[in-house]
Amino acid sequence: MSIKRIAISTGGGDAPGLNAVIRAIVLCSIHRGWKCYGIRDGYNGLLTPHEYPKGGLVRLNRDSVRGITHLGGTILGTTNRGNPLRFPTVDNDGHVYEKDRTDELVSKFKAQNLDALIAIGGDGSLIIAHVLYKKGVRVVGVPKTIDNDLDQTVITFGFDTAVHFATECLDRLHSTAEAHQRIIVVEVMGRYAGWIALNAGVAATADAILIPEIPYDINKVAEKVTQRDASGRNFSIVVVAEGARPKGGKHTVVGDKTAGQADRLGGIGQKISFDLEALTGKETRHVSLGHLLRGGTPTSFDRLLSLRFGAASVRALD
Ligand code: F6P
Secondary structure: OOOOEEEEEEOOOOOOOHHHHHHHHHHHHHHOOOEEEEEOOOOHHHHOHHHOOOOOEEEEOOHHHOOOOOOOOOOOOOOOOOOHHHEEEEOOOOOEEEEOOHHHHHHHHHHOOOOEEEEEEOHHHHHHHHHHHHOOOOEEEEEEOOOOOOOOOOOOEOHHHHHHHHHHHHHHHHHHHHHHOOEEEEEEOOOOOOHHHHHHHHHOOOOEEEOOOOOEOHHHHHHHHHHHHHOOOOOEEEEEEOOOOEOOOOOOEOOOOOOOOOOOEOOHHHHHHHHHHHHHOOOEEEEEOHHHHOOOOOOHHHHHHHHHHHHHHHHOOO
16 A cells, blocks of 8 residues: 555653654655654544644644754653553543553544554554554554663664763762762663663773662672772772662562553662662762653764664655
8 A cells, every 4th residue: 555644653751862763754754755744642642632732643844853853852742651552541430540542543543544653662662553553553663762672673772872871970970989988879770671781880880780680689799899998999889770679679669550651660779879888888879860861962873873763664664
């Protein structure tokens, strides 16, 4: 079937490079004579159109994508509370439950005469995209996430920017840790993958790197700090991925799980810093880089990767 109209969706946590992907898709589509539309906030623009007085589906033309390659965030908006497979819905008693709205989404997509969807997202968004594909939508997925945790994917865009910034932060923390002869524990994002922690930690010469893939033994970390002290290196930098957990222990999460949302990881850096202070007797501080890793301008590597992904996703529809 020849294509006339395509839609783009950006879903889940944002990642630097999203706008560059959108720009490449729009320009390549225009070049083929296709009309391009953006769905606001994941799929909410189609599922809850009443929330968008200016329209949940927006026409994207050359002007819409001018000067956006270097911008963080996404011009379409995104959400990680709008999963159409588990859409948070309020019943008559005011309880929130999860509802599968994918059939409705497919109907609404087709009602707009859209011929194909380019879904830019991480694991959650690409699972949704796969379900839409199985329900008859022509779909191409573009792998996005700072976590770099997608199966069958060597590198996702957003990861390089996150690692670059985390490395810069670690370099800064290094000098203050040394000046005060402290331990500084730095928590980085990454969900259940240790890629950001490992790459930034090695690049910045951290003294211990704790990742979800290898549950840690806090006594070993404390031993390492004590050995360094004995050798005259009386400060230490410990990088910990938010999904790290002790041997036989659980992940550290923030708050209770809510309908339509995944567990919120976080807090392990603080726990480790308290544990290390107690075990080593050394003054310890902790910092969580959190969303700083997701914001801001993409590196040139991520811009180029994103532009290539965008162009390739359009070619995949040819
Ligand atoms: O998947 C990207 C990511 O930034 C993870 O590293 C992190 O666990 C999660 O999203 C945070 O999501 P939120 O923006 O909902 O806090």
